[in-house]
Amino acid sequence: MKPWLSIVGIGEDGLDGLSAEARVLIDEAEVLVGGERHLALVPRGGGDRRERLTWPSPLSALVDEIVGRRGTRVCVLATGDPLWYGIGVTLAKRIGPEEMTVLPSISAFSLACARLGWSLAEAETLTLHGRPLSLLARYLQPGARLLILSDGAQTPAQVAEALRARGYGRSRMTVLEHMGGPQERRLDAPAKAWNHDDISAFNTVAVDCVAESDAEVLPLTPGLPDSAFRHDGQMTKREVRAATLAALGFQVDGLLWDVGAGCGSVAVEWMRMAPQARAIAIERKPARVEMIRANVEKLGTPHLKIVEGEVPDALAGLELPDAIFIGGGLTRNGVFEACWEALKPGGRLVANVVTLGSEAKLFALRETYGGEMTRIAITRAEPVGPHMGWRPAMPVTQWSVRKS
DSSP states (O other): OOOOEEEEEEOTTGGGGSOHHHHHHHHHOSEEEEOHHHHHTSOOOTTOOOEEEEOOSSSHHHHHHHHHTTTSOEEEEEESOTTSSSHHHHHHTTSOGGGEEEEOOOOHHHHHHHHHTOOGGGSEEEEOTTSOGGGGGGGOOTTOEEEEEOSSTTHHHHHHHHHHHTTOTTOEEEEEESTTSTTOEEEEEEGGGOOOOOOOSSEEEEEEOOOOTTOOOOOSSSOOOGGGSOOOSOSOOHHHHHHHHHHHTOOTTOEEEEETOTTOHHHHHHHHTOTTOEEEEEEOOHHHHHHHHHHHHHHTOTTOEEEESOTTGGGTTOOOOSEEEEOSOTTSTTHHHHHHHHSOTTOEEEEEEOSHHHHHHHHHHHHHHOOEEEEEOOEEEEEETTEEEEEEOOOEEEEEEEOO
């Protein structure tokens, strides 16, 4: 099929910054789609009565309308690179590449690096446009350089407050407004002294992260300290959690079910391993569901889906997983069977238990399904009166199996 949809990235310099090919796509389009700012860059000439559609909120209705116009020449105007946190990503999920022509302009990230002298390959990129501010927490590391697409004029102040609250107040912030156009402006200050309140809604934030001595520095590798989580003591402990995540065999495009999630520590750490990671935490106790929500907010994984309910009933209708961790409820009737049936072929299931009864069930399951059994025993040095001694934690039996 000949491409009928074009997506043209446009910068602050408007039509003057576009290639001849992009100009032709705009001129020959029967329908123009974009934000009010984008459409204003294409003035109506004499006799131009073409239909113009502006993006609503939410976008889904207009996306459906665009898809329904298959065969009509539709041109979507977008900011910078439409496939970098842009509308092109949404449209590409519905329309095949053979039906689209995408002409990106210079992205805000490339322009920001050019202004700052940063290497784009060494910077972390994220967007807070229409997304929770808590996403920022995952990216905070000493020495990290962050490039952030703003949600509006309020975003820089919110970022500065979040940095101060997490012990990164000395981080250097730069706000770049209307890059590439006549209204371009740059503002600089450390997060702890950020007081600019006259910022344009169209801005990009750059952060050169500097951790203060009291900052809680949390690595992206599995095995966060137990103290990083809000919990009631019933959680997968640090060393066991790291071993569990290794056994689950993380995949960037894989979906994890954390069944009997407790405080959600395994699901949260799975989500922290890559920005596009996906997980669902299933937990029946309301108090623990609230713990999961608190940990999601603190540790920067707001896209973790939380399902409150009893397993196996709570699993009905969920997207099928590529990996499953059963941290609780294994001995309940139907839990393992429902999980195993839902698990995709090639997926991995890992279950941890501490009681003899649960361990006996694991051995019985291994006889039927195969897999590996591991005993994890942790001993920590702790005070014994005025001295130090070794205190063993309750051993954990872990079963890991791949569905062939």
